[in-house]
Amino acid sequence: MIQTKLIPRTDEAHEPPMLIKSLLAQSLRYEPQREIVYRDLFRMNYVTFNQRVRQLANVLTEAGVKPGDTIAVLDWDSHRYLECFFGITSMGAILHTVNVRLSPAQILFTMNHAEDKVVLIHEDFLPIVNAIKDQLTTVQTYIVLSDKVYSGTPLAEIPAGFSGEYEALLQKALSEFDFPDFDENTWATTFYTTGTTGNPKGVYFSHRQLFMHTMGLLTYIIGYEAMPFKGSSDVYMPITPLFHVHAWGFPFLATMMSAKQVYPGRYEPEVLLRLLITEGVTLSHCVPTILNMLVSSPAAQKYRENLSRWKVLIGGSALTKGLAKAAIDLGITVMSGYGMSETAPVMAVGYLNEQEKQLSASEQLDLRTRAGRISPFVEMRLMDDTGNFVQHDGHSLGEIVARGPWLTQGYFNDPERGATLWQGGWLHTGDVASITPDNWVIIADRTKDVIKTGGEWVSSLDMEDVLSQVEGVAESAVIGLPDDRWGERPHALIVQKPGYTLSAEGIKAVLQAKVNRGELHKWYVPDRIVFVPEIPKTSVGKIDKKRIRSEMKDLILS
Template sequence: MPGGSPQTLRPFLTRAAQLYPETEIVSRTHEGMVRYDYDEYADRAAQLANALSAAGFGDGDRIGTFCWNHHRHFETYFGVPSMGAQLHTINPLLPDKHVQYIVENAQDRAIFVDASFLPKLEGAVADDPDPFDSVEQFVVMGESVPETDLDAVAYESFVEGHATEYDWPALEEERPAGLCYTSGTTGQPKGVEYTQQMLWSHTMAIQSPQGIPLADDDVMMPVVPMFHVNAWGLPFSATAGGAKHVYPGPQPEPADLARLIEEEGVTVTAGVPTVWLGLMEYVKENDVDLSTLDRLVVGGSAAPEAMIRFFDDHGVELVHAWGMTETSPVGSVAHLKSDLEDADYETQLEKRSKQGLITPGLEYRVIDDDGNDVPQDGEAFGELHIRGPWVTTEYFARPEATEEEFEDGYLKTGDVVSVDEDGYIKIVDRAKDVIKSGGEWISSQELENALMAHDAVAEAAVIGVPHERWQERPLALVVPVDGADTSALDDELRDHILAEYPKWWVPDAVVTIEEVPKTATGKFNKQALRAEYGDESLVEGRVPDDAAPES
C-alpha cells in the first residue's frame, strides 16, 4: 500500500523489544510484585497468541477481559489484537445486568478474569446464563484456579509450553482491534469498536508534545483502570515510547500508590480526580516523597483548582485532559501555549483548570440549542461536537443510537462547553447535569469545584432539584473532611459560593453525606443522587426572590 506498512499496533511492541529489551514492566498482583522486561514481555505476548490459536481462537474473535491493572492484562493488549482478534475490556464494576448485556452483545468467545472478580462473574453467569452462551473458555489470571463454578483454566497453565515466537499476520488498518462499552448510566451500554488504525493514530497523537508524551526515560503508572478505554491508551503509548510500565494491581489504596511512586520512580501517572483526592489526603498525613513525579494526568471529570495548587506546591504538574469512550479517548489536553508561559500564575491556573486545547488531528464545533455555532469568547456555551481519525462514527450493533448521536460526521458528545479566545475548551457540564433556573444555566461542575476548594470539604456534588417557581434549583451534597465542624457548614459554604458567584447560583441547601456515590468509572453518580435527594421539599422556600436570575 502507499506509504509502506499499514498503521497497526504491533510495530510499537516490536520497536520496544528491539530498542529497550531490558526496560522493566513492574506489576503489583495478588501473588506479590512481578518484574520482567520488554524482551520477556514480547515472548509472553507471543505465547498468549499461540495459546489462543491452539484453543481455536483467532481471526475476528472477541476476547473479553474482566481484570485490574497488571502485567497479564497488559499481555492481552498486544497479544490479542496483533494476532487478528479483538480485545474487549469489560468493566467489572458494572451491574450484573449490564455485564450480561455486554457479553451477549459482543459475543465474546473467551473471558480472562481476575481471581478477585470470579464471584462477580459467577453471579452474572448464574443469574442469567443465556448471554454467556458464546463463551467457550474462562481463563483465571494467575497461577491457579480458586474454587469456582466456572469451567476455568489458570492463565499460566494456558500459556505454558507454547512457543515464544509467533507468526504475526499482516493486518489491515480497518481490522477491529478493541472494543469498549460506555458505562450505561442513561440506558443500555453502547459498544465502541476501535480499529488498528484508530488505536495507532490515537497513540501517535498523544505521543506528540501537545498530547501526553512518554519517552524512554519515563516511568508510567496508569491508575485509570485498564478496563476503562484502554487505560486512556497509556499502555500503548508507553510501549511506543519505550517507557517503563508500573501497574498498581487490584484496588490500590493511596498508600499503595505512594509506595509505588517512591520505590519505582514513577514520573507520569493518570486517573480520575477521586483517586488524587485520596492521595492528597494521604500525602498531608504522611511523609511521602513525590520528587520523581513530573506529571499527574486527570480526566473523567474536572479537577478542583485546589488540587492543581496542591500538586504544584509539591512540584508535580497536574495536566487536565478530556475524552470519551467514543474518542479512544483523548480529545483535548490543557497544555499552556507558548505565549502564556510568562503569564502570571493565576492566569496560567485559569487555563490549566480547563479541559484544554483540541488534540492535533481532531476537529470540533460548539453548537447552541438553535443549531448555531457558538462564539469563541469564553462565555457563550453549547454542545461540543467532535470528529477525527480516532473518533468513532457509529456504535457497535446499535444503529438507533448511531442515528441519534452523530451528525455530519461529528460525534455529539453531550458535553456543554465554552471555548475562550485562546481556544481552551471548558466543560461547563454534562447536558443532563447542567441546572436550568429561571431560564438561565448554572454549572453543577463549577459549583462542585468551588465547594471542594473549601478547607472543610473533601468531596462535593451538586444536583438540580425541581422547583415550582424557578424550574430547578441547585442542591449541594458535601462530604466533610475528618474533624470538620459541621454545625454551621450550610451557611458557611453558601457564603463561600456567594463570594465568587451571583446569588442565584448559591445552592438553596447544603446536605452533609458520608460519601458521594460513584459510577463504575469513578465519576460522581448524579443519577443516584437525584434519585435519593431530588425531592423539591429540600429547597422549597429556601431561595429568596432576589436570589433568582433577572427575567
C-alpha cells in the same frame, strides 16, 4: 467529493497497514532492557514481554480462537492485561475489556452482546461469572488468572469449564508467533459505556483508529510536551482502569516507547504511593476521585518529598481548583484532559505555551483546571440547539461536537443510537462548553446537568469548583432539582475533610459573602446542603448525578 489525482503504484510496492502489532514492534528497537512491573509480584523486560505476547497468541489459537473472535478480559491493572492489549489484537481477534464494576446483569448483557468466545478472568471475579455462567450464550472456554502463582502457590484446582491457568498455559506455549498483516480498519477492541437509560452501549475501535490515537498522544504529550513524557527518564503507572477506554490509550504509547511501566493491580492508597516511590513513577492519569483519595491519605504527607517529580493528567470529571491546589501543595504537577469513551478518548489536553508558563501559580491554576487545549488532528466546534455553530470567543456556550481520525463510528448493533451520536456528520458529546480563540476548552456542564434557574443557566461544575475552595470541604456534588418558582434550584452534597465540623449555614455564609463582594452570582448559593460520608460514583469513578438527583429528590419530598 472533489476529483483528485491518485499517485501511481507499482504492483510489487508494499504499503504497510497501521496495526497495533507495529506499535509492539517498536518496543524492541531501542530500549528492550526496560522493565514492566506488576506490584511487588512480577517484573520483566521488553524481550520477555514480546515473548509472552506471542505465547498468549499461541494459547488462544490452541483454544480455537480465530481472527474476528472476541476475547473478554476481567482483571485488575496488570502486566497480563497489557499482554492482552497486544496479543489478542495482533492476531486479528477483538479485545473486550469488561468493566468489572458493572452489575452482574450488566456484565451478562455486555458479554452476550459482544459475543465473547473466550474469557480471561482473575480469580477475584470468579463469583461474578459463576453467577451468570449458565446464561452466557457464546462463551466456549475460560482461562483463570491468579496472583498466587507469583508467590509459588499454585491454584488448588482449575475450576470446571476452564482450560487452565494463565501462567501455566503460557509456559507450555511457543514464544514465536507470526502476527499477520490485515486491513488496518479491522476491528481491534470493544467495551461498553453506560448511559442514563437503556442497556450499555458497545463502543468499538479499529487498528487504524488506535494507531492514530497513539500518534496523536505522541505528538501532543511528547512533541509539544503538554505533559512531558520521555521514555528515557520517565516511568509510567496508570491509575485509570485498563478496562476504561484502554486506560486512555497511554499503555499503547508507553509500550511503543519501551518506557518503564508499573501496574498496580487493585487500587489501594498505600500500595499506589509505595509504588510511586519505590519504582520512581513520574507520569500517571486518573479521575479526580483517585487523586483526592491519594492526596487525602495520611501517607501522602509521609512521601511528600518524593512527589515533586510526579505528573498527573486528570480526566473523566472536572478537576476543581481546590483539589488541584491540594496536589500542587504536595509538589505534584497536575493538568486536565478531555475526552469520552466514544473518542478513544483524548480530544484535549492542558498545554501551557511560553507566555502562560510565565504566569503566577494562581493564574496558572485557572488554566490547569480547564478541560485542555484541542489536540492535534482533532476538529472541535460548538453547536447550538438549532444546529448552528457558535463562536469560539471564550464566552459563548454550545454543545461540543467533534471530528477526528480516532472517533468511534457508532455503537455495535445499535444503529439508532449511533445515528444520534453522529447526527449531521459530527460526533455529539453532550457537553456544554465555551472555546477560547487560542483553543482552550472550558466545560460548562453536561447538557443534562446544567441547572436552569430563574432564566439563568448555572454550571454545576462551576459550583463544585467554588465549594472545593471552602476550607474543610473534601468533595462536593451539585445537582438541580425542580422548583415551582425558579424552574430548578441547586442542591449540594458535601464530604468534609477529617478534623473539620462544617455546617450548611456556615458554607452558605462563605458563599454569600462572595456574592456580596460581586465575586459570585446569587444563584451560586445552594438551596440545600447535605453532608454525606461519600459522594455516589459511577463504575469509572465519575460523580453519579443521576443517582444523586433521585436520592435527593426523595429526601426533599419525604
